[in-house]
Amino acid sequence: MAGISYIRLRGFIRKEVLQIRRDPSSLLLGIVMPVILLLIFGYGVSLEPTNVPIALVIDEASPATQELKARFQLSRYFRPVTVHSIPEAVLLMESNHVDGIVHIRSNFSSLMEAGEEAPIQLILNGIDANRARIVEGYIQNAIGMWSERFALQTGRSYAPPVVIEPRIWFNAAANSTYSLIPGLLTLIMTLIGTQLTALVIAREWERGTMEALLSTPISSDEILLGKLVPYYVLGMIGMALSIILGVFLFEVPLRGSLFVLVLLGSIFLIASLGLGLFISSAARIQFVAAMGSVLSAFLPAFFLSGLMFDLKSTPEAIQYISTIIPAKYFVTITQTLFLAGNVWSVLLPASLVLLVMCVVLVVAARKKLGRRLPQ
Amino acid sequence: MIEVLRRILTLTIKEFMLIWIDPKSRFVIIIPPLFQFFVFGYSATFDLQSVEYAVLDESRTEQSRTLLNHFSGSPHFELVGMLDSTSQVSELINTRDARLVLHIPTDFADRVTNHEPAVIQVIVDGRNSNVASVALGYIQEITQQYGAQLQASLVAANPQVTLVQRSWFNKNMETRWYIVSSLGGIISMVIAMLLAALSVAREREFGTFDQLLVSPMQPAEILIGKAVPCVFFGLADAVLLSIAAAYWFDVPFRGSIVALVIVLLAFLFSVVGVGLFISSMSVTMQQGLLGAFVFIMPSVLLGGFTTPISNMPLWLQNGTLVNPLRYVVQALREIFLMGADLSTIWPYVWPLLIISAGTMPAAAIMFRLRTQ
Known part of the structure; x- marks a missing residue:
């Protein structure tokens, strides 16, 4: 590119860096927010219930039921409360003191001895359906193990029909931090790349400094580069911070190559920067730019990227929309690189799409930036 | 004022x-x-629909097919392939073409007919931990249904403890x-x-x-x-x-x-x-x-x-x-x-x-x- 003067560019970048350092809001979004988000996701966002309060209503005291009670008390998943009647348990459930009721009726042993099916009743609070389903699984397991042992003790043959032996690859304990922290990289880079950048050109227009800038010999290419470079560096600092905290504080394994992660992270960051610059040159008003970037980048990066919610389970229309969201591809890349390793058959297609988006967005931003004053 | x-x-x-x-x-x-x-x-939503799965059926018997029918009938799952050997599993999971593989071992049918616990292995992609746990929950449910049918068909049923589950306020979770x-x-x-x-x-x-x-x-x-x-x-x-x-x-x-x-x-x-x-x-x-x-x-x-x-x-x-x-x-x-x-x-x-x-x-x- 012939129109780029190294000296002019250096001066412009210096001015941008000074502006970032001076403006508390840049540092707030660029450094403080990523750390807050990492801590929230590392400690606060978890889908694994522990210490679930449940009410045990055992109408029959026998060695077998005593053992079941002990099993619940010893498990780290439950915090059981023993009550004497169902109405009492229902009251506890309605006041949200317990999440479930396990009820063993008084004819339980006699049914077992008669060789008939002996039911245990389980009532769950279904408001948080996801939690209810996981709790049901825990209880199923606890009762399964207990009845197996009980059958062995009494010398009866116990026939659990089919046993599932799960192998969760890449994340043996299904630890949600392992999935969330890599995905969070996407959110943080969107925050810096799009949210923060969307404000910078709009700010120049709003404050009138853009017109002053246009009357200098600086070219549009130089303005674009001058805006890209400092925020690229800020974004990479955010990324480094996330990787360091993720690997060392939250002990998420990084099984793929760090170099590939940084390389693909750069592509995603430049794409986000392109989107941010495009929004702000199109909007020219900080307020509109901020709203535009929240609606077009931040919320989609959260909800339409597969970070928290499974995309395959959404209606088709949403799945189509998600294919144009860069964050979707980067979430796939980071989760694969961190947990599975360098799986090229996943990484290559996703990074190709990102690369195309990156070029399109930067070119669009360059076009929109054009050296024209509003009529 | x-x-x-x-x-x-x-x-x-x-x-x-x-x-x-x-x-x-x-x-x-x-x-x-x-x-x-x-x-x-x-x-x-945390509910899953059409989770892609592949099957490695080494049993190839009526029993294993009955179990698999339970899966193909579920709206939660979508069959993407039948495998011939364990070597194909890692490729499918790694590329995310399938998010889980059901592995039914050769002794499945024998164990079922002898009333022994029949083990099936489920390999799940853990990159999204919540999808993995929820999918495993669905599988548990399906195999239990199959198990209950099996139990019911036996002439001399063994005593069995069953869990009767109800969800309040949100019946279908x-x-x-x-x-x-x-x-x-x-x-x-x-x-x-x-x-x-x-x-x-x-x-x-x-x-x-x-x-x-x-x-x-x-x-x-x-x-x-x-x-x-x-x-x-x-x-x-x-x-x-x-x-x-x-x-x-x-x-x-x-x-x-x-x-x-x-x-x-x-x-x-x-x-x-x-x-x-x-x-x-x-x-x-x-x-x-x-x-x-x-x-x-x-x-x-x-x-x-x-x-x-x-x-x-x-x-x-x-x-x-x-x-x-x-x-x-x-x-x-x-x-x-x-x-x-x-x-x-x-x-x-x-x-x-x-x-x-x-x-x-x-x-x-x-x-x-x-x-x-």
Whole structure:
């Protein structure tokens, strides 16, 4: 590119860096927010219930039921409360003191001895359906193990029909931090790349400094580069911070190559920067730019990227929309690189799409930036 | 006294008109709520549909086919391939072409006919841990159904312990109900916070702030005049979207409308206090917006909206006691799904009133501080 003067560019970048350092809001979004988000996701966002309060209503005291009670008390998943009647348990459930009721009726042993099916009743609070389903699984397991042992003790043959032996690859304990922290990289880079950048050109227009800038010999290419470079560096600092905290504080394994992660992270960051610059040159008003970037980048990066919610389970229309969201591809890349390793058959297609988006967005931003004053 | 009320009323009317006439503010009360309603409503669900799975059936018997029929009949799963050897498994999982593989070993049929526990191996992609756990839960359910059928077909059945499960308030365990019922709280918070955060900052940026100061109005009167429209628009959006939740997403509304309005009002006063505090602190609308964003994000993530507060470590659970959102989210769910009335949700209303009693005066103090 012939129109780029190294000296002019250096001066412009210096001015941008000074502006970032001076403006508390840049540092707030660029450094403080990523750390807050990492801590929230590392400690606060978890889908694994522990210490679930449940009410045990055992109408029959026998060695077998005593053992079941002990099993619940010893498990780290439950915090059981023993009550004497169902109405009492229902009251506890309605006041949200317990999440479930396990009820063993008084004819339980006699049914077992008669060789008939002996039911245990389980009532769950279904408001948080996801939690209810996981709790049901825990209880199923606890009762399964207990009845197996009980059958062995009494010398009866116990026939659990089919046993599932799960192998969760890449994340043996299904630890949600392992999935969330890599995905969070996407959110943080969107925050810096799009949210923060969307404000910078709009700010120049709003404050009138853009017109002053246009009357200098600086070219549009130089303005674009001058805006890209400092925020690229800020974004990479955010990324480094996330990787360091993720690997060392939250002990998420990084099984793929760090170099590939940084390389693909750069592509995603430049794409986000392109989107941010495009929004702000199109909007020219900080307020509109901020709203535009929240609606077009931040919320989609959260909800339409597969970070928290499974995309395959959404209606088709949403799945189509998600294919144009860069964050979707980067979430796939980071989760694969961190947990599975360098799986090229996943990484290559996703990074190709990102690369195309990156070029399109930067070119669009360059076009929109054009050296024209509003009529 | 009448004079004071008249002044507040005048300012309130002016603020209402300003919000309605200013295209930016009008945008805030119309577009983000709609966007959030549809995006959250449709994408925020933990229920899985058509999880791609592959089968490695080494048994190839009638028994294994019966089990597999249970899977192909389920809307949760979608068969993408039959494998011939274990060497193909890693390729499929690595590339994400299948998210789980069912491996039925050669001795499956023998064990089933001999009433021995028949083990099937399930290999799941753990890159998204929640999808893995939920999918395993579905598989457990399906194999149990199969097991129960098997048991029933045996002539001399062994004694068996069965778990009879019922889910209250949400019979089919739909996670959409969980998300959508509390959406009104989230959306009204975004609206009220943004409007409040912009209000004082706008006067500063446009230079009309000084005019306000020379008017006979007291700082507290100015803040009340600014708070009322924010609360009003927040409430209006929340109520409209609660109606939409009931009619568009078919979430049952079992509780009392009075309780809904009262808990929302108490909640809105507390967040508008925060918004006005941020706005009084900011010099530009830009800073106000950013401040609101920095407050909204952690409070949504730690408010029990998508992930339960009870899963957090204890110190953080105690920390969320000052988060107004946690009360309104829980209260809305109980009103919608458990049919709660005013007396049932009172435990959520009084903390909100206490928080309001803290945030509103804090806004007034900050306002006074920054005018000197």
